[in-house]
Amino acid sequence: MPGRIEVSNQEAAVWQTATLTEIRRETPRAATFRLAVPRWAGHLPGQHLMLRLTAADGYTAQRHYSIASAPDDSGHIELTLDHVPDGEVSGWFHTVARLGDTVEVRGPLSGFFAWPGDRPALLIGAGSGVVPLMSMVRHHRLRGLAVPLRLLVSARSPEELIYASELGTETTPVFTRRAPQGMPVGRMAAAHVAPLLAERPAHGWEAYVCGSNAFAEHASRLLVAAGQPVDRIRIERFG
Amino acid sequence: MNVTRGFTGRPRVHNPGLPPGQYDAGEDWPVLSAEVTPDLAPADWSFRIDGLVERPHTWDWDAAHTLPASAYDGDIHCVTGWSKFGVRFGGVSLDAFFTVVRPHVSATHVIAYSHTGYTTNLPFADLTGGRAWIVWEYDGKPLPSEHGGPARLVVPHLYFWKSAKWIAGLTLLDHDEPGFWEGNGYHERGNPWEEQRYSGD
Ligand SMILES: Cc1cc2nc3c(=O)[nH]c(=O)nc-3n(C[C@H](O)[C@H](O)[C@H](O)COP(=O)(O)OP(=O)(O)OC[C@H]3O[C@@H](n4cnc5c(N)ncnc54)[C@H](O)[C@@H]3O)c2cc1C
Numbered sequence: 001m002p003g004r005i006e007v008s009n010q011e012a013a014v015w016q017t018a019t020l021t022e023i024r025r026e027t028p029r030a031a032t033f034r035l036a037v038p039r040w041a042g043h044l045p046g047q048h049l050m051l052r053l054t055a056a057d058g059y060t061a062q063r064h065y066s067i068a069s070a071p072d073d074s075g076h077i078e079l080t081l082d083h084v085p086d087g088e089v090s091g092w093f094h095t096v097a098r099l100g101d102t103v104e105v106r107g108p109l110s111g112f113f114a115w116p117g118d119r120p121a122l123l124i125g126a127g128s129g130v131v132p133l134m135s136m137v138r139h140h141r142l143r144g145l146a147v148p149l150r151l152l153v154s155a156r157s158p159e160e161l162i163y164a165s166e167l168g169t170e171t172t173p174v175f176t177r178r179a180p181q182g183m184p185v186g187r188m189a190a191a192h193v194a195p196l197l198a199e200r201p202a203h204g205w206e207a208y209v210c211g212s213n214a215f216a217e218h219a220s221r222l223l224v225a226a227g228q229p230v231d232r233i234r235i236e237r238f239g
Numbered sequence: 240m241n242v243t244r245g246f247t248g249r250p251r252v253h254n255p256g257l258p259p260g261q262y263d264a265g266e267d268w269p270v271l272s273a274e275v276t277p278d279l280a281p282a283d284w285s286f287r288i289d290g291l292v293e294r295p296h297t298w299d300w301d302a303a304h305t306l307p308a309s310a311y312d313g314d315i316h317c318v319t320g321w322s323k324f325g326v327r328f329g330g331v332s333l334d335a336f337f338t339v340v341r342p343h344v345s346a347t348h349v350i351a352y353s354h355t356g357y358t359t360n361l362p363f364a365d366l367t368g369g370r371a372w373i374v375w376e377y378d379g380k381p382l383p384s385e386h387g388g389p390a391r392l393v394v395p396h397l398y399f400w401k402s403a404k405w406i407a408g409l410t411l412l413d414h415d416e417p418g419f420w421e422g423n424g425y426h427e428r429g430n431p432w433e434e435q436r437y438s439g440d
Contacts, residue, residue, distance in 0.1 A: 013439030017241060050436075053243040061248055062260050064319055088249050088262075096245040104241055109437065112273050112423050213270040217385060220275040230275045231356070239269040239319070 015052065015104045016040070020097055021076065026162045030128060032068060032080045033093060037105060040077060043067050044114035045135035046208065048236075049107030051079070053092055063089045066131040066210075066236070067108065070138035080162060082128040113208060113236045117145050120201035121208060122228075124219045126154035126188075129211030130162050132236060136208070137170065148201045154188050154215065172196075188219060193226045204229070210236040256314055257322055258431035264321035270385045271319055272404060273419075274355050279405055281389045284354070286336075286373060290411035293341035297408075300389070303373065306331040311372050311393055316431040318398040328382075328393050330374030333366050346411035350418060351392055353405040359418035360427065361394065361401055363411060370396055373406060398429035398436070 022034035043049075045067075052062040069078035083094040115121055115136045123133040130153050140149045151171040155161040157178040167173070174192055179185045197205070207228050209219045216237045223233055257263060281300040289295035298306075309332040316322045342363070349366060352358045365371065375382050375390045382388035387404025394401050400420050421427055426435040434440060 013437055015241075053246045053248075054241055055246050055248045056242050058240060059248045059251070060260060061246075061262065062320055086249075092243070092246050101244050102241065103243055106437075110420075110423050112420075213385070217270075217276060224275055230277075233275050235273050235275065237269070237271050239267075239271070239321075 013106070015106045017102050018077075018105045020099055020101045020103070023097070023099070026080060027160050027164075029083050029160065030080055030162050031083075031094060032078050033097065034069075034076055034078045035103070035105070036076050038075055040075065041108070042071055043077070043108035044111070044116055045070060045139040046113040046115045046132045046236075047108035047110060048113075048132065049077075049079075049105045049109060051089065052104040052106075053089055054104070061088050064109075066135070068131045068134055070135055070142045072142070080128060080131045080134075113210075113234050115139075115206070115208060117143060117147065119203065119206040120148040121150070122196055122205035123149070123151045124153075124188075124193075124207065124209045124223070125151070126211035126215040126219070127156075127160075128162065129209075129215065129236070129238060132210055133208060134163050134166070137167075140170075148199070148205075150196050150199070152188065152192055152196065154211075188222065190222055190226060193222045197223075197226045197228060204232065207233045208236075209233060211238060213237045213239065256324060258316055259434050260320065260436075261316055261322040261431065262320055264323050267321070268323060268386065269317065269319070269321055271317060271400075272357075272385075274357060276385050277355050277405055279354055279384065279389060281375075284389045284405075286390065286406060287408035288336055288340045288411070289408065290349075291343040291346040291413060292411055293343070294339065296336075296340050298336070303331060303390070306335040309335070309369075309372060311374065311395060313395055315393075315395050315399050315402075318400055318425065318429065318431075318436050322431075326395075327378055328372060328374035329376030329379070330372045330390065330393070332369055333371040333373065333392075334369060336373070337367065342411055345413045348412045348415045350410045350412065350416055351401075351403040352407055352410070353403045354407045355405055357403055357405070357419050359401050359403050360416055360421055361397070362415075362428065365394060365397060365401075365428075366409075370394065396430070398426075398431055400425065401429050 018035040024032040048066045154174040287297040311328045392406045
């Protein structure tokens with residue numbers, strides 16, 4: 001399956017200094033970190049970057065993070081990190097980081113999961129897997145795109161739904177542990193996917209699935225069972 | 240060096256087996272494929288070698304199992320940053336397959352492709368000399384499908400995206416051609432010890 005875009009090899013090879021300019025709490029476990037990256041070459045919704053922290057003794061830790069913000073010319077990008085218990089990198093962000101701190105990033109990386117805004121997009125995510133999908137939703141809004149876009153997102157509870165206040169009519173949330181009054185509790189199922197596939201936009205959906213490996217396996221099987229062609233399902237697994 | 244304020248990293252013992260920029264995933268074995276995991280039964284699996292060879296050949300499951308058994312016992316390294324130590328794969332060395340097809344001297348590169356359409360390119364020399372395997376066992380048990388079962392390529396001295404899951408075949412070429420991730424910005428060779436992650440590294 002081809003990538004959606006050609007990625008620039010030059011940008012991907014260079015580490016740049018990024019300065020933390022804003023921290024926003026999203027849920028008890030997740031926060032958004034806004035970074036000034038003056039020489040950021042731009043990205044497409046869905047792409048990720050590599051981030052590196054360096055200790056005084058030279059030890060480095062690097063991890064991949066999806067870009068949460070839509071492409072714009074603000075000279076800033078945003079990442080949303082889950083606080084992983086004992087997490088080396090996410091732990092630093094959630095307990096040590098403060099405005100003005102610098103980290104290093106390289107990217108954007110991978111054109112495979114990218115969505116330029118051209119084809120109807122069916123987005124399915126769970127937990128922090130909603131991050132690259134939110135970049136797509138934001139891009140869709142910012143550009144006023146007419147191409148159909150739907151988001152199906154799974155979270156444990158309403159409090160753990162990242163970007164809850166920003167989600168609109170394009171979004172169907174699924175709650176696995178606790179739901180608001182009148183909404184069912186349970187894992188994502190065929191019944192959630194069927195109505196979206198029934199919409200049948202012209203030329204069909206391009207499906208983007210993102211989350212833990214267990215979720216990606218489950219969601220991609222639901223899509224295949226519902227008739228979505230396997231070669232039009234793109235998967236990003238956070239591990 | 241660009242030191243991050245307040246970052247010390249986790250207490251660690253120096254591990255000479257860990258390539259630069261990697262961490263020990265311990266018991267975890269993350270899954271990182273961009274595709275839907277296929278339901279591929281051993282009876283539907285086949286493995287073909289063609290291109291610049293004397294005798295192109297296709298093995299089915301049973302035929303591949305008649306080749307001399309060979310195991311890899313060692314470490315694997317994924318470009319996303321994790322390494323896994325003391326992994327045991329059972330299968331057949333690629334050398335045994337090459338003995339049958341007899342590669343031309345003009346063969347310099349290989350495209351490995353999977354039953355799902357995934358591709359990755361490798362220098363031919365990286366697949367010979369007991370350094371590459373077709374494997375169907377992990378830890379003495381059948382290789383799980385999400386890790387490439389029923390059979391995958393294993394080239395442990397390169398980043399693991401080179402070790403194509405659900406391997407379907409190799410085509411020997413006299414030139415290099417980018418595979419799936421290589422066309423998406425990843426390095427052509429992917430040597431973990433030289434940190435060849437992205438093209439340009
Ligand atoms: C393409 C891609 C995009 C991603 N995008 C995002 C994103 O947008 N948002 C997001 O939140 N995450 C994202 N991730 C996941 C992210 O890269 C990290 O894996 C995650 O933040 C955890 O890193 P960490 O350093 O905090 O945790 P780690 O230190 O890696 O720990 C992870 C787990 O392993 C255990 N562990 C690991 N090593 C040790 C050790 N030596 N000793 C004890 N315990 C250990 C920890 O206890 C913890 O439970 C993405 C991953 C990928 C591959």
